[in-house]
Structure formats: structure tokens, C-alpha cells
Amino acid sequence: MSVTREVMELEAPGLLRRLTRIDWGWAVLVVGATLYTLIAFGARMDGYQIGTLIVSAAGGTWLGRFWKPFRTYAVIVALLSLFGLWRYGGELASADGDFFLKYLVSGQSAVMWMCALFFMSTAAYFAGLFARSDFTLRVGSALTWSAATFGLAGLFVRWRETYLTNPEWGYIPVSNLYEVFVLFCVITGLMYLYYEGRTRNRAMGGFAMLVVSAAVGFLLWYVFDRGAHEIRPLVPALQSWWMKIHVPTNFVGYGGFAIAAMLGVAQLLRNRAERVKPQGLLATRLPSSVVLDDLMYKLIAVGFAFFTIATVLGAMWAAEAWGGYWSWDPKETWALIVWLNYAAWLHMRFSKGWRGAPMAWWAVIGLFITTFAFLGVNMFLSGLHSYGEL
Amino acid sequence: MQDQTAQTARPHRSTASVLLEFLGSMNLAITLLVALAIASVIGTVLQQNQPYTGYLIKFGPFWHEIFRGLGLYDVYSAGWFMFILVFLVTSTSVCVWRHTPAMLRDMRHLRTKVQEKSLRGFQHQVEGEVQQAPKAYLAEAAAVFARQGYRTKIEDHGDHQVLAAMKGGASRLGYLLAHVAIVVICVGGMLDSKLSLRIAELAGQLKIETRNVPATEVPAISRLGSGNPSFRGSVEVPEGGAANVVFLSVRDGYLVQELPFRIEVKEFRVEHHSTGQPKSFESDLVIHDPDLPEPLERTIAVNHPLVHKGIAIYQASFGDGGSLLDLGIWMLDGRAVTPFTMQGRVFDSYPLETPDKTYRLELMNFSLFNVRPTPTDDGGTDLRNMGPSFTFRLREATGEAREYENYMTPVMQEGRLFFLSGVRESPAEPFRYLHLPAGPDGTPARFVTLLAYLNNPVIVDAVIEQTAAIAFDQATNADPEARAQIIASMKRLVGLFAAGGYEAIAREVETHTAPERVEEVAGIFIRVLHTALQGIYMQVLAEEGIDAPSEADQVFLEDAAITIGALPFYGSPFLFQLTGFEHVEASGLQIAKAPGQNVVYLGSLMLIVGIFLLFYVAQRRYWVWATPTATGTRALLAGSSNRNVMEFEQEFAGLSRRLLPADVARDAP
Numbered sequence A: 001m002s003v004t005r006e007v008m009e010l011e012a013p014g015l016l017r018r019l020t021r022i023d024w025g026w027a028v029l030v031v032g033a034t035l036y037t038l039i040a041f042g043a044r045m046d047g048y049q050i051g052t053l054i055v056s057a058a059g060g061t062w063l064g065r066f067w068k069p070f071r072t073y074a075v076i077v078a079l080l081s082l083f084g085l086w087r088y089g090g091e092l093a094s095a096d097g098d099f100f101l102k103y104l105v106s107g108q109s110a111v112m113w114m115c116a117l118f119f120m121s122t123a124a125y126f127a128g129l130f131a132r133s134d135f136t137l138r139v140g141s142a143l144t145w146s147a148a149t150f151g152l153a154g155l156f157v158r159w160r161e162t163y164l165t166n167p168e169w170g171y172i173p174v175s176n177l178y179e180v181f182v183l184f185c186v187i188t189g190l191m192y193l194y195y196e197g198r199t200r201n202r203a204m205g206g207f208a209m210l211v212v213s214a215a216v217g218f219l220l221w222y223v224f225d226r227g228a229h230e231i232r233p234l235v236p237a238l239q240s241w242w243m244k245i246h247v248p249t250n251f252v253g254y255g256g257f258a259i260a261a262m263l264g265v266a267q268l269l270r271n272r273a274e275r276v277k278p279q280g281l282l283a284t285r286l287p288s289s290v291v292l293d294d295l296m297y298k299l300i301a302v303g304f305a306f307f308t309i310a311t312v313l314g315a316m317w318a319a320e321a322w323g324g325y326w327s328w329d330p331k332e333t334w335a336l337i338v339w340l341n342y343a344a345w346l347h348m349r350f351s352k353g354w355r356g357a358p359m360a361w362w363a364v365i366g367l368f369i370t371t372f373a374f375l376g377v378n379m380f381l382s383g384l385h386s387y388g389e390l
Numbered sequence B: 001m002q003d004q005t006a007q008t009a010r011p012h013r014s015t016a017s018v019l020l021e022f023l024g025s026m027n028l029a030i031t032l033l034v035a036l037a038i039a040s041v042i043g044t045v046l047q048q049n050q051p052y053t054g055y056l057i058k059f060g061p062f063w064h065e066i067f068r069g070l071g072l073y074d075v076y077s078a079g080w081f082m083f084i085l086v087f088l089v090t091s092t093s094v095c096v097w098r099h100t101p102a103m104l105r106d107m108r109h110l111r112t113k114v115q116e117k118s119l120r121g122f123q124h125q126v127e128g129e130v131q132q133a134p135k136a137y138l139a140e141a142a143a144v145f146a147r148q149g150y151r152t153k154i155e156d157h158g159d160h161q162v163l164a165a166m167k168g169g170a171s172r173l174g175y176l177l178a179h180v181a182i183v184v185i186c187v188g189g190m191l192d193s194k195l196s197l198r199i200a201e202l203a204g205q206l207k208i209e210t211r212n213v214p215a216t217e218v219p220a221i222s223r224l225g226s227g228n229p230s231f232r233g234s235v236e237v238p239e240g241g242a243a244n245v246v247f248l249s250v251r252d253g254y255l256v257q258e259l260p261f262r263i264e265v266k267e268f269r270v271e272h273h274s275t276g277q278p279k280s281f282e283s284d285l286v287i288h289d290p291d292l293p294e295p296l297e298r299t300i301a302v303n304h305p306l307v308h309k310g311i312a313i314y315q316a317s318f319g320d321g322g323s324l325l326d327l328g329i330w331m332l333d334g335r336a337v338t339p340f341t342m343q344g345r346v347f348d349s350y351p352l353e354t355p356d357k358t359y360r361l362e363l364m365n366f367s368l369f370n371v372r373p374t375p376t377d378d379g380g381t382d383l384r385n386m387g388p389s390f391t392f393r394l395r396e397a398t399g400e401a402r403e404y405e406n407y408m409t410p411v412m413q414e415g416r417l418f419f420l421s422g423v424r425e426s427p428a429e430p431f432r433y434l435h436l437p438a439g440p441d442g443t444p445a446r447f448v449t450l451l452a453y454l455n456n457p458v459i460v461d462a463v464i465e466q467t468a469a470i471a472f473d474q475a476t477n478a479d480p481e482a483r484a485q486i487i488a489s490m491k492r493l494v495g496l497f498a499a500g501g502y503e504a505i506a507r508e509v510e511t512h513t514a515p516e517r518v519e520e521v522a523g524i525f526i527r528v529l530h531t532a533l534q535g536i537y538m539q540v541l542a543e544e545g546i547d548a549p550s551e552a553d554q555v556f557l558e559d560a561a562i563t564i565g566a567l568p569f570y571g572s573p574f575l576f577q578l579t580g581f582e583h584v585e586a587s588g589l590q591i592a593k594a595p596g597q598n599v600v601y602l603g604s605l606m607l608i609v610g611i612f613l614l615f616y617v618a619q620r621r622y623w624v625w626a627t628p629t630a631t632g633t634r635a636l637l638a639g640s641s642n643r644n645v646m647e648f649e650q651e652f653a654g655l656s657r658r659l660l661p662a663d664v665a666r667d668a669p
């Protein structure tokens, strides 16, 4: 019987016949929501915004078909965000008296939930790995999904909060270091979940979530020590359409590089374990070197592709804001350094066929370079990119 | 490169082909990528294009010369950096040029001339028997491949037949696009770079201007005509003013670029949020161009430039356009208690005299809003507008100068008001702030009066005599000698204090006392000094009509005493108080002509498309080698893919089950 099924798969029926009822339902939902937005708010949107909405709708439809669990995720995020907006009404002050806002869905509360859930998911993944418990690993996945849900919903609610704080300030929250850290956690979490689904192996979850937990740790310090979550107006240079697509694109890149580095760590540990303790946990439970190697490549490839787009978008933004698409400003230059580094990595893999430990080490070093480009430049070097100074 | 076709070894190769091979080699490519990355790191770690004096102070004359010689202050236009870039472009071009023919062939060509032996060597291959005759079998197989999106070709070799199938040739196209894109981007970037200026400079046709002179006085050798195809510079235009040149900064100097039109700034506006942070910068421009029937009026803002004749005008910054400042000048040398007043314009300088020195006051800047993070009570920070401030330099006759930054309104600290004045020796340092307590009338008058009294021997002597008299009247055994001694030392202490604050007294104690008694003696001195200060302060208060000092008055004296101690470090005999201003703003415009921009964008687009094709299109090839047997056909299926091995394996497994159903068990690993 299995033969015929394979044959069926290979016969490749037309696209329309392959779509299930859920696929249709999803498309209708996305299109419906888009149309509603256009009808209700279209008059207040400019060309850029309408274009962005339509492209996002198309992207969302495609993503939902390509990666099924994304649909459930998107629906829950939407419901949670709408719930938050509904609790606010039109008053920022609602947050003081409302139980749900205070403890669940105000931007900051949702982000705090995200932080807690990411810590828990990291712990669950590691517990599952060490206790050889598939159930615990599945709990890890569920926690990661929940964390990503709260994080994204938190950003959506915060978007509204910026307007409630002061209608003139309102902006899409991808503009300061606090917001981009939340974005990083969400995107990295989701990217990891995608690859987890593809490889059906949860054993590497702890490693991937470790880097997210580190980001969460930084975020918490930033909130409690510096009050980073307070909403402030944007300086004029950041009030740009380019910026809003430049930043999220960049974070797909950073997310890819970060997970790749952690897979590199997993691979190095596994290599060592194979030598030292071939029957041990790491050598038997972690995915094989070949799988890790392939995944690492895929993540760096995806990261590199998006990082390239982000850099180009950044150049276009710079052209509009500073009068030059490339100024050799430290942030730009470090983006170039990161990019060159991964270009060299990819060349090594493809043309020299390098695999295994050297590439794993290189991916780990790559993460340090990336982190410097992302954080270090703001802390230690001065330049035109003034957002998010520490 | 996985494709070996280009690399057939030849016994005798010409120098040119060796050179080409080197230029197009992967090792060189990676070396260049890494070299570029390292050079870029240098450029970010060392702050670029700062004033040379700053570097000189930071690195010392020896290293300064070396760094300057290596072009490290402007890495990205240094000759060696350009050399790396040119090398990279050459290498990439050679690489593309060498690989293109093979790539194109590889993209289109279905290789039907294969060896059975080499197919057996494939990692993915499987062999089996089917009942159909070879022709019919291959025709069916071709249909299966076609449904998967493969191009196929069947060739009859007599004793056997071969089917070749391929898809994903675009992956090769991706390679071409991505690499040509690098060349395109670099060429576009070079069109817009300072390379041509550099060449003109080396050829002696251009000289960098380093003097600070008006644009009209810059000689022709430092000017660029309006025909210059690419430039990027900036100019500040005060409201109501106009500019027909921009300044291109080059290393420690600049060049003057003439514009084919005149830009007038009618009005410049900064809008502020309620927090005082800027919300938007806008300039109303009028372009006066002889080619236009009438002047062009446009408003530009940050992120919303104006492009005219291929020249883009951006709102980049803002500054002072020569504001008129009303200043009250208070003497900090105790020579006068009332301020004298003057009016000055930002960017102008004025002579100032004290009986023993002459100074020049150079007004540098005025800024209306100063939003600074200030600590709040609950431990966080808040952004607060500190109000107007101005900066100036006070230059002595010797040429030495210090820089000051004074705030107009006193700031509240712990419930008291202070005038803030920052001072620094060089622009590279941060300001250190003098906190000068404001009197109850909100002016420095009380502090300055106290200083004057402290420096006035008549008043000091009288107060001390009086204080001593009271003290000795109360004491029973009045010894005239002791009394004179105490009065003398009190006077000395006050004198020391007036000149050098508490520090001078501490120094005095340390040099004249045995170490174990320092603390004790210092305690006595301070008590004595305070008695005298209190006496002098009472005179100041009496002048204001106050007999009984309140607690606030008392705190004022403590603050004043600390400030007096800091005055020697302040280094100015004047305190400039801003009392009024007429704000004139200037709009900072960045003006650029970048013909390479669209080339760079085109290259970027090619790069992105190329990278996606490279990463997400896998080039897969299959071969079916069919030989007739008595009962049908013996078929060998082999395949390879350059990407996505896991997906390929699935596909291969599926195809082998479909094409060789009977032989599933003989799957190759």
C-alpha cells in the first residue's frame, strides 16, 4: 500500500486539488481580516501602509500554507491582542484597574509572561533531554509556543499603548532596544519551532532556547534597571517606513545566526561526547552530526539571505534620512563585517566542503561578531545610529 | 567549485592563465573578504574624521604621524582600502568570467553521455529489473520526471539507452547574479566615492582647504565646479539666508562645491513633544535656479528630502544661525558686586578685560532645548528639558582657551536652585559642572557679594575684629597677645580660603602640622574659619536687610563655601549669565549627488535574487540507464543534488519506488 501512496505523492495533483478545507479557511480568514482593515481604516492609511498590509496578507497566507502550525499561532496571537485592546477601551488608565491588563495582556505584562515562559521552556527542554522524557520535551515546545504568543501579542498591545500614551507619539514598536529584544526572542523562538517541526527532534531545544533566555535575561535587567519599557516618543530620524521593515528583517537574520551558533555548540558537545562517552546522553539523544550540520547551514542561509535584505533596506533608509546610502557609520560597517563573515562561512562550506567542528566553531564565533554588531556598537562606538544607547 | 570541467590541468600554462587562476581562486576570495572585514573593524574602532588635534592629544605625536600616514583617520578613502576593494572587484569579475561558460552549460545542458560505472559510483543509485521494454519504460519514466518539473532527454546508444533529467538550473543563475551583483555594487559605490577627488588631489589639481575662512575666500584650487558628477557635503544656512555652495569635508579640511542653484532657507522649524524632545525638523526652502521660470518652494523634513536636478537636499541637522544673546557678566574675582551687561551674537567674539588680563569671549552656540535624562525619585530616569543654554570659549592673550556651557535658568537640586556652568579644557573632554547657588532673588548677586566681601580686606578685618571682640569679651582671661595671634590667623585662614577654598586650608594644615595632629588642627581651623565666614555672611545678609538668617540662608552659605572651593578649577574670572535672547536658527542641509545610487540599488536587487536562487533552488539531476534483458529491462537510477540533501533523499526514495517497484529491497544506502 505504501507504494501507491508514494506514487500518489509523486503524481503531483494541481495546486487547487491539494488545498484542504483548512487551507481555504485560513486564506478566507486572512483576506477577510485584510478587507475589514482596509474598509474600516483604509481612509486613514497612506500608500505605504496599504501596500505593507497587502504584502503582509499575502505573506501570511503563504506562510500558513507552508507552515501549518503558524495558523493556530496567528489566530491566538490575534485574539489575545484584540482582547488586550478591548480591555483598554481607549484609555491608558484602564490598565490601573483592570485585572486582565494588569496581570496578562498589557504590553509589559505580556512581555513579562513571555520572559517567564522562555525560561521555563529552556528548563523543560533540558529536563526532557536529561531525563530522556519525550513528554517533558513536548512541554518545552508548548511553552515556547506560548512564550512566542505572549511576546508578539505584547508587541501588538504595546503598539496601541504608544498611541494611548500620547496620540502624537504612536509608533510601531520595533524602534528601541527593549522592543527589538522582544522581537528577537519572538522571531528566534518561532524560527526554532519551525525547524523543530521539520526535523521532528526536540533534543536541541534547550540549546536554541538558551540564547533566547540570555536575551530575556538582558531584557529583564534592562527593564528593571533602566526602565526601558517606558514609552517615549521617537526622534525624527526613526519616523520612517523603511525602519519598520528594516528592523524585523534584520532580526530574522540575527535569529538564524543565533540558533545556528547554538546548534554549533550542540554539535561540538556531541562530537566530544561521541569520543568520550559514546553511550552517553548527548551522543545518543542529540541529532546526528549530519542533521545538525545541515540545519546549521539552513539557518545561516536563511539568516544570510534576510540579513542581506535588511542591509539593503537599511541603505535605502539611510539614503532617505541621512542623504547617503552608505556612510561607513560604525553600525553599517559592522553589518558589513557580519555579512562578510557569513559569506566566507558559506564559501567554505560550499566550495571547500568544510563540515563539522571547524564550521561549528565558526558559527559560534559568528554569533559573537553578530552580538557586537547588534549591541556592542551601540555601547562602545559612536555613530549615527543613536537609538537604544545604554 | 564542484564543477571540474573548468579545471582541466594543462602541462604548460602561461603566466596570464596562472594569474587568472590566482585572481579567481576561492582562497583569494576568502582572504579578501576577511581583509575587508578587518579593515572595516579598524575604521569603527578608531573614530573617523575627527579634528586632528584630538588625535594628537590621544595618541601622542609619534603614533599620530604613523596613523595619519597609514590613513587610519579616514580608512575608507585610504589608498590601501581602495586597493582591497579594487582587488575584490577584479577577483570577483575574474571568478565570474571563468565560471560563467561552465555554469551556463551546466544550467541548460542535459548530460546524456555518461558512463555506467560513474553512475554506480553515485551516493544515490539503485538498480532493478522491470518488465517493459527499455523504450516504453524510459518514456514512462520521462513522464514521471516531467510531472515533477524536470526537463528530460532520452538518448539511444544502441546497446543501452540513457534518460537524463534535470531541474533547478536557476541555482546556477543565482551564482552568476550574486557575484555579478558584488561587482555592480562596488562599481556603483566607487562612482559615488571620493576616489576622483583623491586622484585630482594626487595630480595636484586640487588642494584641501584647512583654514577657517568664509566660502568666498576659498581659492579656486579648493573649489569644485557645479559640473562635478558626484559629491556629498553639508552646509548650515541661517533662517532668511541662502547658500550656493556646500562643504565637502576631507580628512582635516574641506573643499567647496559650487551648486548650480541657490538654496534659500525661509524658515526652519523644530516641533517638540511635550517632553521637550524634538518631534520633527522642517525647513521651508526656496530654490533659485535660473533654469526655472520661477523659484521652487518646498518644505523638506527628516526622511523627506527634495531632489532637484539630480541633487538631493536633505534635512540633516540644525544649529544656531547667529542668535543674539543678552549677557550679564558677574565677577568671580571679588572685584565687583554688580554685573555689567553686554549683547553678543553667536559666532562673534568680543574683547573682555580685567585689571590684570585681557580675554576674548568667543560665543559658539546657543540651544533652546536641552533634554537630558535626569534621575527621578523612584529610581528611574526621566527626560527633562533643562531650558536654554549657550556655549562659549574664553581665550586668554596667550591663545589658551577653555570652553564653557552655561544654562540660562537655575536648576533645582535637593530643593535648592543652582546656576550650572560646565567647563572643559578641550572638546574631547566631558564638561565638569560648577554649581553656583542662586540667591533668593534668583540671581548670582548674593554669591558674588559674598565673594567680594571675602576679598575685601576692610570688611574681612572689621568682621574678624568684631568676632574676636565678642569671643574675648565672653572669655575671662583676655590675653591681648593671644587675641592678636588669633585675629592674625583668622585673617590668614580667610585669605587662604578666598583664594583656594577648603583645599588650600587642607594643604596648609598638612604642611605645617605633624601627621598625627592633622585631624585635630584641621577641625580647629575649620571651626575658626566658619566663625569668620559666618560673620562676613551676616554682613551680606545685613546688606539685603536680613538680620536673622533662616535655615535656607544657612544652607546657602554651606553651598557657597563649596562653590568657592571649586572656583580655582573653574578658571574664569567671569560668570556669564544669559538674561535674554533672540533666537536665530540655521538649518543643517546635507546635499548630495549620487549617480551611483541606482547602480547600487540594481546590484542589491541582483544580489538578493541571486542569493535566494542559490539557497532555495536545488539543482537536481537524475539518470536512468536502461539495458534490454530477456524479460524486459535492467534499469539503473542515479541522482544528485547540490542542496537540501534531506528533501532530495525523500524524493529519491519515492522515485526509486515508483520506477523500480520490485527492487525496493535493493536500495542503496
Ligand code: HEM
Residues within 6 Å of the ligand: A343, A346, A347, A350, A351, B001, B002, B023, B024, B025, B026, B028, B029, B033, B088, B091, B092, B093, B095, B096, B175, B178, B179, B182, B611, B614, B615
Ligand atoms: C563580497 C564578495 C562575495 C560574496 C558576498 C559572495 C557570496 C557568495 C555566496 C552567498 C555564495 C553561495 C554559497 C552557496 O553556494 O550556498 C557563493 C558561492 C560561490 N562563490 Fe562567492 N561571493 C563573493 C566573492 C567571490 C569571489 C571573489 C569568488 C571567486 C574567486 C567567489 C566564488 C564563489 C564560488 C566558486 C561559489 C560556489 C558556487 C557554487 O558552486 O554553487 N565568490 N558566493
